Amino acid sequence: MVRSLPLDVQNNIKSLLKFGHPYSSIIERVPGVKKSTINEHKRRWFSNMRPIKSGRKFEITATTKPYIRRSVITGFQARIKKHKPFLEAIHMKKRLTWANDHKDWTKDDWRRMVFSDETKINVWGSDGVKYYRKRPDDKLRFHHLDLTVKGGGGSVMMWGCITYNSPGYACRIYDGTMKKEDYVQ
Structure with missing residues (x-):
């Protein structure tokens, strides 16, 4: 009350x-x-x-309203660009042969392996989500993709590894990439 x-x-x-x-x-x-x-x-x-x-x-400014209206009228929809590694035919062939060579390995064989990888951490820019617009019935075209290439300026390269028993060390790479001589050190 x-x-x-x-x-x-x-x-x-x-x-x-x-x-x-x-x-x-x-x-x-x-x-x-x-x-x-x-x-x-x-x-x-x-x-x-x-x-x-x-x-x-x-808020939408007066200058962007016509662009949005025209995009909606023509049927364009926002889509996220697909991330695709820049692989040539020789890279794909090497990946397939490696997979075929190791498909019959036992658990003991895999215990002896050390998996390692390098990654690029951007200082400038972002590898985040990028959008494009297309009509629902249009085909996927080259400019709808976000092609990625590892390395380049404005970034820090890191290397790390993992074994069957535990994760390994993480190291900063100062000269670009890891080479076979660097693994021995």
Whole structure:
């Protein structure tokens, strides 16, 4: 049950609610009123009122509206570019022969293996999500892909390994890539 308040206090709460003030602002402006009291009055007077939106406002500038409208009308949809390693035919052939050579290995054979890998950590830019637009019935084209090439400026190269027993060390590579001489060190 709503506690009876003086009429001027009720009108004050009503006008503040009508202009969209948050509860914290109403509590500051009307002394001695609790959040539950404001909520009950709001429920009684403005039962069909939409809740106040909070957070950052989504704004689209006047210059981008025509581009968005035209994209929607023509049926373009945003898609994420696929990451594809830049492999030539010889690379694919070597991968397949390696897999065929090792397909019959036992668990003991795999225990003797050391798996290692290098990775590039970008200092500038990002390898994150990149979008493109196309119609749903269009084919995937070259400019829809995000081709990746390892190495390059503005990055740090790291190397690490893992064995059957435990993970190995992680090392920073200063001269670009790991060579067979570096593994012996």
